[in-house]
Amino acid sequence: MESSSGRPATIREVAQYAGVGLGTVSRVINNHPSVSPATRRRVEDAIEKLGYQPNLQARRLVKGKTETIGFVLGNRDFLDPFHAKMLTGVQRYFASTGHQVVYTSLQYSKDSSADGMVLPKIIRLRGVLDGVIVAGTNYPNLLEALDKVGLPYVVFGNNMVNGNGRKGHDTVSFDDVGGARKLAEKLIQLGHRHVWYIGRTGLPWFSRRYDGYAQAMEAHGFKPMLCTDVEGKDSTHFGAAAMTKLLDGGEPVTAVCCGNDVIAFGASKAARGRGLNVPDDISIAGFDDRDVCFLTEPELTTVRPFLEEVGAECAKMLLAKVDDSSARFPEVITPTEVVVRGSIGECKAAACGV
């Protein structure tokens, strides 16, 4: 039942109806112990009668906390599956703490000054957000702008470009160096000696994955081999072109670590196009554990980040920062794991002309 006026009932109307003071109603709805059973009963009846629901906004204003955090997706055209998983993790964590999450995308130039950036109203103004989680592809100028606004934030580190200046602070990442290293280890264990890496190392994440791969190779006394300088309108074509170049290059190759799954998909296509069998003639692996892994034939071996966990860690760190805005936290690096599927196998060197 609604209040007589048609507008939602307020605490005042409830108090009046129950014949008590405002404060008493407030105590009842907040489960404050010092209310007599009889009074509580009267108030509860009134609440029921008037269909009263507290106004959360008003409550927040007096409490000075908004219990809302922002999930900012930087420089993406849309919410891709990768970040959607992170958002799911964030949302799940905050569901347990009673926070709500506001989703915003934000396009900006990496060259604009921190002062010149037009931030969304909810970030620029006060009283809406307790803090933000910065995901997507981002640059230092956004963080600088956030610092100016004085809003606590936590950054998803893997897609941060040129973040070296502030490296290691208030950041959550997954371990792509370690993941790539373990993947290369696995291939070496399988007997491969001529393992290549395909990826545009101009981008920091591809570069880190290369580093991990190279660590494993060098640890075993093999030379890391990089194929990066190839044309391709997208990752699939890049992967295909790189694989073609490798196969034409005349150098031996029995296995390939690709910068991500889509590149690996393109590389597989090109290898099959050359009549090679995966994995008998060549082993191919990707990175990220995207859905595409299940759609290649054979299914793609890859490195899996736990994106929901990454999201949850962002959420947890942010809450700690909100409670103590002066605190700085060392980077959290969540684990990754190698997922072995059909696309890699034991090295059968003869087949590759080695």
Add this chain to the structure above:
Amino acid sequence: MESSSGRPATIREVAQYAGVGLGTVSRVINNHPSVSPATRRRVEDAIEKLGYQPNLQARRLVKGKTETIGFVLGNRDFLDPFHAKMLTGVQRYFASTGHQVVYTSLQYSKDSSADGMVLPKIIRLRGVLDGVIVAGTNYPNLLEALDKVGLPYVVFGNNMVNGNGRKGHDTVSFDDVGGARKLAEKLIQLGHRHVWYIGRTGLPWFSRRYDGYAQAMEAHGFKPMLCTDVEGKDSTHFGAAAMTKLLDGGEPVTAVCCGNDVIAFGASKAARGRGLNVPDDISIAGFDDRDVCFLTEPELTTVRPFLEEVGAECAKMLLAKVDDSSARFPEVITPTEVVVRGSIGECKAAACGV
């Protein structure tokens, strides 16, 4: 620069610093015309000096509008690409109106009573949300609960189960009937006579797609043929099993419309496993235009819904409802289009034993 206290400056401090009244500061930040240039200048200086940012929460409380809407994802484990695209459309639309969107997932049983449902605080209480967009898989009891709370809502219609009672109101859908019809038409144009439909018609969306398919078949005097009753632990396996059953069944089949892309993916796999060539021996098409379409070989013909547009239409309708809560809107059905790719071709009847 911060206010001296360390806490963010309030309008009161600005007024004091500038030597004016509260109202004047308010007028300045709201660009009210009746402020003398000199005063405006003084206030702006004070704002700058104190690093003042208005508190949006407080502003909203007095205005009585929250300018926030909720995107509720019902009964999904995570934010899948399909709904992520809708959310992108919603967010994009609201970015232009200045609204913000809060993302929440919500699990509930279709059998719980409307009163018994535990709604998130932001939905149950007042003052946070002006309205909600209901996406994901949903049942009438949620809408009933929303009606009780008195929160305006708009429903994404395609994944609504048992929604017939309220059919056609406050709903945005994409035209799956029409899409399936156009797809079947296309196959018929290509000379196919023995076109089957694969999908679990127990689910409303697969049933509607079947209806569209059947309309086209009947319009041309062909008998619709349905393959629905097959085991399969997921859509891929279901599609594969259904295709196998068809091929074993002895009845002629030259083309297959699948309930969605993943089913089509499974069906393609099974057909290829039988040594059939797609599309020379059999044409296969899906529905939804998921990424998987690009990963099958040949690429999958499908029906594309415009999910960002669906999201934007939800947003638009919701705003209209918020402005006039008693208004009801007829269902909006957004168009779909057939996307022809390599997986369908002209009927070469002989190859299929016809």
Add this chain to the structure above:
DNA sequence: CTGAAAGCGCTTACAG
């Protein structure tokens, strides 16, 4: 053009 006041819907000491 401008200030003082009332009010948005709540919470929380402060006195009883």
Add this chain to the structure above:
DNA sequence: CTGAAAGCGCTTACAG
């Protein structure tokens, strides 16, 4: 245990 009052940070008639 309970009520009256002050206050959260703003906006908006209302008088000047």
